[in-house]
Amino acid sequence: MTNQQPEIQSNGPSKGGKGYFKAFRSYFSCVPMLGWLAGIIAAVLFERFLGDQISELLGLPKIPVLFGCMIMLKDFSLIPSALAFLVGVYFIPILLVGRALAPVFNGLAGMIYKISPMFSVVLHLALLYLALHLWADLSAYRLMTLKFTLVAVMLTLSLNVINGYMGEFSCSHPGFMALGAYAASVFTLVLFTNDRFFGEALLSPSMGVYFFPVAIILGGFAAALGALVIAIPSFRTRGDYLAIISLAFMFIVKSLIENLEVVGGPRGLGSQPNYASLPMVFGWTVLCIWVINNFVRSTLGKALNAVRDDESAADAMTVNTRRTKMVGFLFGAFWAGAAGGLFAHILRYVNPASFGLQRLAEILAMVYFGGLNSVHGSIVGAVSISLLGEALRPLELFKWIIIPLLLILVMIFRPTGLIAFKEFNVKQLVRPRN
Amino acid sequence: MTVFFQSLVNALQWGSFYALIALGYSMVYGVLMLFNFAHGDVFMVGAYISFIVATALTALAAAGTIAIPGWVVLLLTIVCAMMLNAIVGIIIERVGYRPLREAPRASAAITGLMIGIILETGVLAIMGAQRAKFPSLIQSVTYDVGGVFITNKKIMIVLVSIVLMLALDQFVKKTKWGMAMRAMAFDYTVVPLMGVPANVIAALTFAIGSGLAASAGCLFGVAYPVLDPYMGIVFGWKAFVAAILGGRGSILGATLAGFLLGFIEIFVALIFPSTMRDFIAYSIILLILTFRPHGFFGEPHSARLRL
Amino acid sequence: MPLLEIKDLSIRFGGLQAVKNYNLTMNPGDIRGLIGPNGAGKTTVFNMMTGILTPTEGQVLLNNWSIEGFQPYQIAARGIGRTFQNLCLWRHMTVLEHVKMACYSKITYGLFGAFFGGARRKREETQMTNKAMDLLALVKLDQFADQLVGNLPYGAQRRMEIARALATDPKILLLDEPTAGMNPEELDQIMEIIRLVHGEYKMAILLIEHRLKFVMELCERIQALVFGEVIAEGEPEEIRNHPQVIEAYLGKEIEY
Numbered sequence: 001m002t003n004q005q006p007e008i009q010s011n012g013p014s015k016g017g018k019g020y021f022k023a024f025r026s027y028f029s030c031v032p033m034l035g036w037l038a039g040i041i042a043a044v045l046f047e048r049f050l051g052d053q054i055s056e057l058l059g060l061p062k063i064p065v066l067f068g069c070m071i072m073l074k075d076f077s078l079i080p081s082a083l084a085f086l087v088g089v090y091f092i093p094i095l096l097v098g099r100a101l102a103p104v105f106n107g108l109a110g111m112i113y114k115i116s117p118m119f120s121v122v123l124h125l126a127l128l129y130l131a132l133h134l135w136a137d138l139s140a141y142r143l144m145t146l147k148f149t150l151v152a153v154m155l156t157l158s159l160n161v162i163n164g165y166m167g168e169f170s171c172s173h174p175g176f177m178a179l180g181a182y183a184a185s186v187f188t189l190v191l192f193t194n195d196r197f198f199g200e201a202l203l204s205p206s207m208g209v210y211f212f213p214v215a216i217i218l219g220g221f222a223a224a225l226g227a228l229v230i231a232i233p234s235f236r237t238r239g240d241y242l243a244i245i246s247l248a249f250m251f252i253v254k255s256l257i258e259n260l261e262v263v264g265g266p267r268g269l270g271s272q273p274n275y276a277s278l279p280m281v282f283g284w285t286v287l288c289i290w291v292i293n294n295f296v297r298s299t300l301g302k303a304l305n306a307v308r309d310d311e312s313a314a315d316a317m318t319v320n321t322r323r324t325k326m327v328g329f330l331f332g333a334f335w336a337g338a339a340g341g342l343f344a345h346i347l348r349y350v351n352p353a354s355f356g357l358q359r360l361a362e363i364l365a366m367v368y369f370g371g372l373n374s375v376h377g378s379i380v381g382a383v384s385i386s387l388l389g390e391a392l393r394p395l396e397l398f399k400w401i402i403i404p405l406l407l408i409l410v411m412i413f414r415p416t417g418l419i420a421f422k423e424f425n426v427k428q429l430v431r432p433r434n
Numbered sequence: 435m436t437v438f439f440q441s442l443v444n445a446l447q448w449g450s451f452y453a454l455i456a457l458g459y460s461m462v463y464g465v466l467m468l469f470n471f472a473h474g475d476v477f478m479v480g481a482y483i484s485f486i487v488a489t490a491l492t493a494l495a496a497a498g499t500i501a502i503p504g505w506v507v508l509l510l511t512i513v514c515a516m517m518l519n520a521i522v523g524i525i526i527e528r529v530g531y532r533p534l535r536e537a538p539r540a541s542a543a544i545t546g547l548m549i550g551i552i553l554e555t556g557v558l559a560i561m562g563a564q565r566a567k568f569p570s571l572i573q574s575v576t577y578d579v580g581g582v583f584i585t586n587k588k589i590m591i592v593l594v595s596i597v598l599m600l601a602l603d604q605f606v607k608k609t610k611w612g613m614a615m616r617a618m619a620f621d622y623t624v625v626p627l628m629g630v631p632a633n634v635i636a637a638l639t640f641a642i643g644s645g646l647a648a649s650a651g652c653l654f655g656v657a658y659p660v661l662d663p664y665m666g667i668v669f670g671w672k673a674f675v676a677a678i679l680g681g682r683g684s685i686l687g688a689t690l691a692g693f694l695l696g697f698i699e700i701f702v703a704l705i706f707p708s709t710m711r712d713f714i715a716y717s718i719i720l721l722i723l724t725f726r727p728h729g730f731f732g733e734p735h736s737a738r739l740r741l
Numbered sequence: 742m743p744l745l746e747i748k749d750l751s752i753r754f755g756g757l758q759a760v761k762n763y764n765l766t767m768n769p770g771d772i773r774g775l776i777g778p779n780g781a782g783k784t785t786v787f788n789m790m791t792g793i794l795t796p797t798e799g800q801v802l803l804n805n806w807s808i809e810g811f812q813p814y815q816i817a818a819r820g821i822g823r824t825f826q827n828l829c830l831w832r833h834m835t836v837l838e839h840v841k842m843a844c845y846s847k848i849t850y851g852l853f854g855a856f857f858g859g860a861r862r863k864r865e866e867t868q869m870t871n872k873a874m875d876l877l878a879l880v881k882l883d884q885f886a887d888q889l890v891g892n893l894p895y896g897a898q899r900r901m902e903i904a905r906a907l908a909t910d911p912k913i914l915l916l917d918e919p920t921a922g923m924n925p926e927e928l929d930q931i932m933e934i935i936r937l938v939h940g941e942y943k944m945a946i947l948l949i950e951h952r953l954k955f956v957m958e959l960c961e962r963i964q965a966l967v968f969g970e971v972i973a974e975g976e977p978e979e980i981r982n983h984p985q986v987i988e989a990y991l992g993k994e995i996e997y
Contacts, residue, residue, distance in 0.1 A: 169469075169540055233724040241727050243469070244678040247671065248716040248723070255712035266709075291856045298862060299841050299848060299869060300855040306831045306842050313829035315813040316791055316822075318846035318909050322812075327852065357667055361547050368544040373833065400555040404548035408530060411545045415537030421833050 031098040032433045034112075035105035037127040039094035044134040047089045051138075058084055065141055069391035102433075109432040117427045124430050129282055136278060143278060147346045149386040150285040151339050156366040156382040157292050157375065158335035163364075164372035164420075165296055166328040167308030172230060172246035173336050173363050175253035178355035179226045180219030180337025181344035182263055185272050187215040188345070193273050197264065205273070212275040216284060216341040223337025224330045226253065235325050250360065257352040268351025269344075276345035284342055288335050293375050293424050295331065304328045305373070362389075365407050371417030375424035381417065436581035441700050447588045447657060449696025450595035454650035455673035456692040457602065457685065458643030464619045464683015465639045468539060471546035472526060473647060474670010475553040479522055480648030481661050482557055484515035485566050488655070492569045504572040511571070512594070512652045516645040523644025524637045531640075532633065550670070558663040565662045568655035591653045598649055599689050602642065606685060611638060619683045675719060681729030690730060695719075742805060744769050744945055745913050750789055750799035759785050760969040763799070767913065770943045774960035776950055776980070778989055782969040783949045784826055787915050791823055792816040803912065818846035822911025824902040826918045826949070830890045836901055837886040840873035841866075843908035876904040880934055896927030903934060913945040914938070920955055928955065935959060953990075957981060965989065 031039075051063040058081035064071050067090070068082035098105075112120045136143040155173065162170045190198045192208030203211075230249050234242045258266045295301040303324040306314040315321050344350045362385070370381020385403065392399040410418060455477050462470040470476075488511045495502040530549045534542045575586040606612035618625045618635050626632045655661060676695045680687025695715065702714045723729075743766045750763040760782040767773060775783050788794040790801050792813040801808045808816045817823075822843075831839060847869075854862035877883040880900040882893075890898060899919060906914055919935070920928050932955065938944055950956040956963055957977040965973040965986045973983040980986055 163540065169543065233720075233727075236727070240469075240678065241723070244675060245720060245723055248675060248720050251671075251712050251716045252720070255710070255716070259707075259709050259713060294858050295855050298850075298855040299838075299845065299866065300850075300852070302834065302838055302842060303845060305834055309831035309833055310829045312793065312813075313825065313831065314842070315793075316817050316825075316829075317843040317905060318814050318818040319842065320812075320814050320845070357671060361551065364544055364547060368541060372538075372540075397555055397559050401552055401559075404551045404555075407548045408545050411537070411541045411548075412533040415534060415541040 028095070028099060030106070030433050031102045032105050032109040033124055033430050034109040034127070034432075035098040035102050036094070037124060037131060038101065038105060039097035040131045041127065041134065042097045043090050043093040044131055046093050048134060048138065051089060054089060055085060058082075060085060063138065065139055066145065066387070066391050070394055073392070073394035106432040106434045109430065110434075113431060117430070120430045121426050125286060129279070132282065133278060144346070145386070145390050147276065147278065147281045148343075149383055150281045151343050151346065152363075152366060152382040152386045153285055153379055154288045154335055154339035154342070155363050156370060157288060157378040158332045158339065159363050159367045160370075160372065160374075160378045161292060161296070161304070161328055161332035161335075163367055164374070164377075165301070165304045165308070166325065166332075167304075168325075168329075169240065169243040170246045170329070170332070171243055171360055171364075172227075172249045172253075172333075174355040174357075174359040175246075175250035176223035176226060176333045176336035177340035177343065177359070178253050178257060178350075178352065179222045180216075180340030181350045181355070182219075182257060182269065182340075183222035183337070184215040184219035184341030185269050185344045185350060186263060187218050188212065188273050188275065189269070189271075193271065195271065197262070197269070208273055209275050212280065212345070215275075215345075216338050219341030219344075220334040220338040223340065224334040226337075227330045227333030231326050231329050235322060235329075250355075254352045254355055257355075264351070266352060268349060268353075270349040272345045272348045272350075274345075274348065276342050281342055281346065284338065288338065289375060289379070292331075292335065293426070296375070297423065300324075301328075365403070368417050369407055369410055371414075371420035371422070373416075374419050374422040376422055377417050377419040380419055437704070439580075439582040441704050442697075443582060443584055443588055445697040445700035446592050446693070447696075448700055449693035450592050451650050451654055451669065451692075452673050452676050452695045453689045453692025454595055454598065454646050454653075455669060456676040456680065456688040456695075457599065458647045459674050459677035460680060460683055460685065460688035461615075461639050461643045463677060465615050466531075466618075466636055467622065468531065469543040469546060469674070470531075470640075470643070471543055471670070471674070472530070472549040472553065473546075473643065474666035474668075474673065475550040476519065476523060476526070476644050476666070477647040477651050477654075477669055477673075478661075478663060478666030479553055479557060479651070480515055480519040480644065481568075481651030481655050481665070482561060482566065482663075483518050483522075483648060484511050484652035484655055485568050485661055487511045487514045487518075488569050488571060488652075492571070508571045508652075508656070512649055515648040515652050519648030519651075520641035520645040523640040523647075526644075527637050527640035532636065535632075535636075550666070554663050554666070561663065565660045568659035568661060570659065571656065587656055591657060594649065594653060598646060599685070602646070603685050605642075611635070615639060675716075679719060679722065679729050681731035684729070684731035687729055687731035743767060744771075744804060746802040746805075747790070748800050748802070750786065750796050750801065752785060752789060752794060752796045752798075758969055760789070760796075760966075763966075763969075763971060765947075765964070767945050767947065769912070769945055770939075771962075772939050772946045772948070772960050774948045774950060774956035774963040774977075775966060776953065776956055776963060776986075777966035781966045783966055784917055785969075786966070787823060787917055787949065790816075790915065791821055814846070817909055817911075820910070820912035821915065822906040822909040822913070823915040824899075824906050824917055824919060826921065828898055828902060830898060830902075832891050833889070835887050835889055836877065836882060836893065837870065837873055839890060839901060839905050840876055840908045841869045843905045844869045844872065846909070873904075873908060876907050877901075879907075879937065880904045881930070896923055896930065899923065899927070899931065900934060903931075903938070907938065907942075911944065913947065916946060916948045918949050918951060920950065920952055928952075932959065953981070 047063065055063050060071060060078060060081050064082055064085055068086050071082045072079045109120070112123060132146060136146045155177065159170065159173050162168055188208060189195045191203045191211065192201050192205045194201050226249070230245050234245045257263060263269050303314065303319045306319055307321050307324050311321055366381040366385045367378065369385055370379070371377025388403060389399070392402060395402070455473065458473050458476070459470060462468055488507065491507045491510060495507060526549055530545045531542055534545055572587065577584045606615060614625070614630045614635050617630065618632065672695060673692065676691040677688050680691035698715045698718055699711055703711050706714060745765065745767040747763060747765040750760060751758070752760050763786055775786065777783050785794065789796045792808055792811055803819060803821060806819065848865060850859070850862040850865050874883055874886060877886055880903055882897060882901055882904065885893060885897065890901060893901065903916070903919065919931050923931065935946065939946055948956060948960060960977060962975065963977055963980045964971050965980060965983065967989045972985045972989065973980055
């Protein structure tokens, strides 16, 4: 997730041509992740303390919320000032701090890495969190967007386990998400909230925050249980069978919830307690990425790839194919459920309509845009599609033409997605670059 | 008992929409092994094309001095819409699917999904958000057969669908092109080597599927005159389920499964509260697929998503 | 007690009797050949021995353990390793990952280790990597360990398959036409590897082959299978001169 920012920056001035871009890249290749993070933090701090003045100077109504996209699309005359803001507040500080202090950060990163790579990873995550926190602190909209993006990362990654690593075509992710969202919501609403549906809180509401992870895990297990219902019949045979079974399952879940008056039926379920703070969502996302990445890098997890590429060969090489498929599917479903639980507590309202075909199209788009069989890819896909969705909001209808067109182009030129079939090596990422 | 027969008539009508759309899915799935997720929206585009054609034709008829009977207008509308929508289908194949012929099938499915979204948005942008009112081309006549009300529209819809399905069946079985299609369904890789142009067959498959979807759209407009750009989504996905339920590439299977889906939906709504419709319908489908994993007429095949 | 005992193995596909009353007894360290024209049912025998096909009659005993009712992966884990006639590779995996994957049945770190890592997983993964690298060194592929299999030349892919089969720790190794489509140079390499495996690991090997010369040179005893039935069995020299074998391979001599 951390290598996002620098890529976005380096895209800006790259229009001059490939050679120019290469030179630019090699000039900055010595900057370690630590340097980029420090640069980002510097830029965010810069925006925090001088953002208002700078935007006033440039004639912008306020600090551009989402990298100026909204402002640019709403009022074309403000494009130069928004771009200037972007360059002045983000690009230049990040590049400057990153490049100028590269030797320092390289030394530092090397030192920390020598102590313990794990410690280095944790430190990088802490810095990343700091950067995100500072950035999101500036407006409630940013915070919301950030949280939903993180949830989207979880969803994308978990679907990638099934559609990418395992090579099936599952359409039931919104269903799993709904199961998780409702299970987690009911848990917190019954136990920790005075609610009009479920009455008085059974436990003291002040304890709720500590039990929130339990709610999320419960949501995950609810989804995994649902996945079991699909897995038992569908893994006996092969082919496009799972696609249709999972689609039917998604409709069943949605319709079931619509008919359950206990959880509000089609009107939905609201007023979930405000437990999904940014650290909570960030923590779960990191946990999700870590566990999934762990899994797909182990031989046990790579068995998914073996089953996908040639099932009978996997069978002959002692791989328990049925168990492998089952584990992969339930595992993916678990994280979809967990993401659903978080989603419900971020929005603090869920209704069955939000777990329909549109959600399915969105998650599928993120997975295939980013790239199959790759953790990088899922992160890139989820972040770019989520942010693009928000950034192009002022275009209204045309947003729904631009994003699909973009995806079609990606599919035509890179049929497995932007960054497919690549291993995600965190330790490599935090290494010093010299 | 009258309620039962009344529902039967309704289910026949409802099922013919599903069947006509499912046929398009089934054709593409059978011949090219692709999920054409844009097909539901192709149906919607077909409905809008027929709406435009019908409106134009009625306006023309009103302007002229000779009165053209409504059923002639309707027939013209269906034929025009089918042809125009076939062109839409060919364009979609050319733009969205042909470049992805060698790509993983899942990528093509995603492209289809995205084309669907573009079609929805495009229609919304062109036609506006307010729902379009399909002109009533034929006077509705209701026959009372022993307490069961049958309208001439319903008879017409069911008849037209059945005629189209039979025509398709004959086309695939008897003509040279149909045979090439079946050969391609049998083995995609070999057919081009036999001198059958794969691209032409693919385009033809899409054209036929889209044409059938347009006929469904037109008939839908006759039965339920209000159109909106998102009407294709639910229809499309349900027809997709029906197509798979019928078995890969089976015309008879897709038809029967389409009608079955119509029957299940209507009769479930009759017995249970209508909100339970999807729940029960899909549970039944899940059960059927558990025991007949390859659908009604599908043969077991071990094709997987080519990754 | 023999290592492998196959008694009256038969299979019928509809009306077609693909294999009829196939018998074989092998002791540890035996190296046997199974020859026959295309469609004789050689691969079908392998598929029955590895549990991919269920025989209509007969049984396969490995150390007196009947494979009946077990899944292919269980049979493989018990010690019947195999290669495939047409390469069955996982095209998105590296050579090393292929060989490691075949150690699947020996993984004990379980899902907990897979999800959360830990010392045990690290240890086992390292062990597997070492073992895989040893096997790759045996087939002279260790320098390509990190390549995707698709990047290897055909002969190397074949050798990789042998290493992969060996990684399952088989008691008996089934090689399905290991030299199919190879040039003479690659042929020699394969021959050397098979000799090495046989000599060093004292492994029992059953070989399906088309190239008579290759089988004759390697195997101690040979069976000839024609239309699902063993028509001849014996030492290479006997088989070479067996009239029915000659007939099956060269056709009947037309007598005027």
